[in-house]
Amino acid sequence: MRFSKMHLPTLKEVPAEAEVVSHRLMLRAGMIRRLAAGIYSYLPFGLMALRNVEGIVRHEMNRAGAQEVLLPAVQPAELWQESERWDFYGKELLRFKDRHQRNFCFGPTHEEVITDLIRHEIRSYRQLPLNLYQVQTKFRDEIRPRFGLMRGREFIMKDGYSFDVDDAASTLSYQNMREAYTRIFTRCGLNFRAVEADSGAIGGNFSHEFVVLADSGEDAIASCTKCDYAANVEKAQSRFVGDETTSSAVSTDSPEAVATPNCESIDDVAAFFKVDPAAIIKSMIFESDLGFCMVVVPGDREVNELKVKAALGANWLEVPPPARIADELDLPVGYLGPIGVEIPVLVDRQVPYMGEMICGANRHGYHLRGACWGRDFKSDRVVDLVQVHAGEFCPRCDGSLQIDRGIEVGHIFKLGTKYSEKLKATFLDQDGKEKAMVMGCYGIGVGRTVAAAIEQNHDENGITFPYAIAPFKVALLNLDLKSEDVTLFCEKLYQEFLNRGISVLYDDRNERPGVKFKDADLLGMPVRVTLGRKGFKRGIIEVKLRQADAEVQEFPLDNLEPLWSLFTELQANDSRITLK
């Protein structure tokens, strides 16, 4: 492509709307433009990067035995009512009516549609397993879209679904996809980890997230420094070592009420008593489909709501507003404690080892000092309820955990029979018995993958695209358009790149050299080939790799074989995938 003919509006200044690096660079490099919050147009340069990621995804999915389909984006409400997600999915589901006042939604995901398709097509175990995928625009009316393509409302997603005869076969499909995903993100040139995750609204019982490590990521992941254990902090466990030494030191017979005016937070209370927050217990009220409950954790820890939800066996969980707690339970938020409450109390496993502790008195303006586990309050539900901290012990080995930030670019789930039972996607097995298919689902955020790649591959001058997803592999810079010799040679070189199938951006604009260098850096083409009058006189072209910030190499004009072998090498590295 000739730069002079391409719609590639690079920006010198950073648009005010962009905060994170990838968003800024994607705007500056003329890849995307915002239409509305979380809704973006893809410009040619950006679309090329997306298509490259899609290409890798398709190649690896097909190699893994999946087949591409394309399902409708607009879906009838009936299907969602059948799966009972019409109500469950909430406001993220964009709903609308057609001219006959029938309810529809714009698909945020396609379990219903694919299951509906399959239930009409598959009758026999002989037709299984089956793995279908698509690459398509999704819409989720996110509460807070942000960071450009990182969390858009409209976004391009690869979603795939597997159908198997039983759980064992489904596990094979899952592992097959896990390997395919590993190849995909490796080929995209990303530094990522596959981590254990919560399965969220999609449901099911087993899932992994593929997380690209980046400080700007929205997710926190805990991983072991020694073994390969890695999990989203939402899900992460740590091995508990109770410290018995503190549990016996009891100096009083019963807790003592102390007036603590205006001490409604742990920090206030810690300052008031001049103790460490770890000596205070944090008591919180949660409401779920099973009613109210109190959750008690050490004052220096954060409650992990997913663990609470799991411990309760609840379908949903939320923190009720203080007014509701006051009205319905007659408890003062800010002065809550586990002693004497009538609702179920869940206690974090560390609490019994805290010895004498301070807790709320359930009376406005008062706390209790010298409260003891066992003597003053008890619960038969003592479990792990807090978020892991860095430095805690790995649940699998004797290593410790570290916390990193990351961007979730892929997520794979074992769904079980959740959808196939609801939608009656059944088949006859070898015994002639009717069974529900066992499903899995597998997503990749295509735009987010591009954003994550930029997040991980940039420097102060711009993007440093990994070779595989770079829209152009090479930037060819003609520094002296007016020099016939130089231009003639550049034109020849340009044609040669095209002949060899190496995608090239030929900067033939009537611009000063500085502009061309700046744009080449910003746009991040992996290889930069420069020819100017000076070089031509000396009989050389200059070649520089963008990513390594390498030295400029000089190749003779009359022998470009070293240049071509450089590309052969880059191409080979790109597609060399480690297979088990």
Add this chain to the structure above:
RNA sequence: CGGGAUGUGGCUCAGCUUGGUAGAGCACUGCGUUCGGGACGCAGGGGUCGGAGGUUCAAAUCCUCUCAUCCCGACCA
């Protein structure tokens, strides 16, 4: 939905406190000079100051409402 902030030529922003001729840089058009890391000169085009209402002789500026966008918390590829 809470909390914080911002809306002024295509982009980045000043002007607002203390009401009185809408400004700068970049970008754009023309001409000339430049030409190896975002050049310079001259001459141009382009703005209902997010929108509505109000106060006032007079509103970008003060007041009310509204819309949009961004950032911090619950959702997720």
